[in-house]
Amino acid sequence: xxxxxxxxxxxxxxxxxxxxxxxxxxxxxxxxxxxxxxxxxxxxxxxxxxxxxxxxxxxxxxxxxxxxxxxxxxxxxxxxxxxxxxxxxxxxxxxxxxxxxxxxxxxxxxxxxxxxxxxxxxxxxxxxxxxxxxxxxxxxxxxxxx
Amino acid sequence: xxxxxxxxxxxxxxxxxxxxxxxxxxxxxxxxxxxxxxxxxxxxxxxxxxxxxxxxxxxxxxxxxxxxxxxxxxxxxxxxxxxxxxxxxxxxxxxxxxxxxxxxxxxxxxxxxxxxxxxxxxxxxxxxxxxxxxxxxxxxxxxxxx
DNA sequence: CCTTCTTTGACTTTTACTGACTTTTGTTTA
DNA sequence: TAAACAAAAGTCAGTAAAAGTCAAAGAAGG
Numbered sequence: 001x002x003x004x005x006x007x008x009x010x011x012x013x014x015x016x017x018x019x020x021x022x023x024x025x026x027x028x029x030x031x032x033x034x035x036x037x038x039x040x041x042x043x044x045x046x047x048x049x050x051x052x053x054x055x056x057x058x059x060x061x062x063x064x065x066x067x068x069x070x071x072x073x074x075x076x077x078x079x080x081x082x083x084x085x086x087x088x089x090x091x092x093x094x095x096x097x098x099x100x101x102x103x104x105x106x107x108x109x110x111x112x113x114x115x116x117x118x119x120x121x122x123x124x125x126x127x128x129x130x131x132x133x134x135x136x137x138x139x140x141x142x143x144x145x146x
Numbered sequence: 147x148x149x150x151x152x153x154x155x156x157x158x159x160x161x162x163x164x165x166x167x168x169x170x171x172x173x174x175x176x177x178x179x180x181x182x183x184x185x186x187x188x189x190x191x192x193x194x195x196x197x198x199x200x201x202x203x204x205x206x207x208x209x210x211x212x213x214x215x216x217x218x219x220x221x222x223x224x225x226x227x228x229x230x231x232x233x234x235x236x237x238x239x240x241x242x243x244x245x246x247x248x249x250x251x252x253x254x255x256x257x258x259x260x261x262x263x264x265x266x267x268x269x270x271x272x273x274x275x276x277x278x279x280x281x282x283x284x285x286x287x288x289x290x291x292x
Numbered sequence: 293c294c295t296t297c298t299t300t301g302a303c304t305t306t307t308a309c310t311g312a313c314t315t316t317t318g319t320t321t322a
Numbered sequence: 323t324a325a326a327c328a329a330a331a332g333t334c335a336g337t338a339a340a341a342g343t344c345a346a347a348g349a350a351g352g
Contacts (some may be wrong), residue, residue, distance in 0.1 A: 002350085006298060028148070029341060039300055044342065049297085064307025066150035067340040106252055109286060117282030118275065129264065129275070136263030140255060152308060175331060185310055190332065195307085210317025213330040298349070305342070315332070322325080 009036055009043060010050045017073055024072040029061075047071070089114055089130045093137070101141040110137070155182055155189060156196045163219055170218040175207075193217070235260055235276045239283070247287040256283070 009032070016025045033040040051057040051071050060070040090111060097107040114133070118126060149157075155178070162171045179186040197203040197217050206216040236257060243253040260279070264272060 004298060004350090026148075030339090040341075041301075041343080042299060045298075061341060062307070063305070063339085063341040065339045066148055066153075066308070067306085068148065069341075102255070103251065105249065106255055108290075109248070109252060109283075110255075112286045113279065113282050116285070117279050133259065133263050136259050137255075139262070140258045150308065176329085186331075187311075187333085188309060191307095191309075207331060208317075209315065209329085209331040211329050212318065213316085215331080294352085296349105296351085298347105300345105300347080302345100303343085305340105307340075308338085310335105310337085312335095313333085315330105317330080318328085320325100320327075322323100 005036060005038060005042065006046050006049070009038075009046045012036075013046070013051070013071060017071065022072075023074070024070065026068050026070045028067065029069050043069075085127050085130045086114065089134055092134050096137065096141060151182060151184060151188065152192050152195070155192045158182075159192070159197070159217060163217065168218075169220075170216065172214050172216045174213065175215050189215075231273050231276050232260060235280055238280050242283065242287060247290075 012032075012035075013025070013027070016027070017023055029040050029043045032043050036042070047059060047069065051059055056073055058072045058074060062068055093102075093107060093110050093114065096102045097104065102110070114130075118129060158178075159171070159173070162173070163169055175186050175189045178189050182188070193205060193215065197205055202219055204218045204220060208214055239248075239253060239256050239260065242248045242256075243250065248256070260276075264275060
């Protein structure tokens with residue numbers, strides 16, 4: 001299994017991120033391309049295939065003079081946490097039904113919302129969101145009791 | 147972290163605004179240009195690209211002798227947009243009730259969620275979120291009809 | 293083979309910066 | 323007081339320096 005250039009660039013960037021203070025680096029595409037003696041679009045390729053949101057990275061960039069590419073790894077890396085949190089919220093919603101704090105119809109609707117409603121929200125925000133929804137539901141059902 | 151001149155001027159102005167009493171400053175374009183050793187139109191460029199209304203700033207200026215550029219940051223640029231969008235979603239939810247697609251209780255719960263549930267989500271995400279919720283609710287109620 | 297991943301390069305778009313020229317406004321002077 | 327002057331700020335187009343896009347060719351793996 002020979003390492004492709006893309007693999008090497010990927011590894012290089014990951015080392016940079018590891019060494020950085022905030023899990024965040026800023027590079028210049030053209031500069032990096034020169035380091036590896038390849039065309040700049042090769043770097044773009046690496047970024048698009050290896051540093052995706054799904055893999056736990058956020059990227060930003062700016063064109064033009066003094067342009068840059070910023071790559072940040074977010075700490076609650078990934079899926080696991082997201083799914084966990086979504087599950088936690090779903091469990092909470094199930095408990096509400098068990099406690100008769102919500103009706104069966106409401107329960108059905110809420111589950112649907114949680115599962116399908118938050119597709120486009122970045123992972124980082126999603127956790128906050130789930131917590132917020134949980135809080136809101138809690139105080140709502142409390143309030144409704146009286 | 148290579149900062150462009152425009153970035154530096156932007157930051158400089160923002161610090162001035164932060165230190166000001168009313169989130170408002172008055173500068174002289176030519177003076178600032180001299181400080182940064184650039185042409186005055188560079189300052190105009192920064193103001194036009196970084197201190198726009200969309201980003202929460204209002205600018206005024208006067209030419210000629212005793213000329214000036216005034217930059218003011220207004221409290222919550224987002225509010226207007228946010229509220230508008232939230233309202234759109236609330237209107238949609240109200241319509242669902244009118245169409246009998248949801249019950250009164252569901253309606254009540256959804257309104258509460260929208261109003262109280264998404265407090266900590268950044269504005270930028272919030273709009274996407276509202277759209278997502280609207281979409282989810284739409285398909286949910288469609289599906290439930292059958 | 294066939295498919296998928298990599299690499300390349302020509303072309304596009306965005307952003308920064310500059311300088312010549314214009315417009316506006318206050319001040320001075322005839 | 324009207325005209326000239328000076329001192330601002332605005333406009334705009336041009337240049338350069340990035341990064342992005344996309345399709346096509348090439349390589350690797352099954």
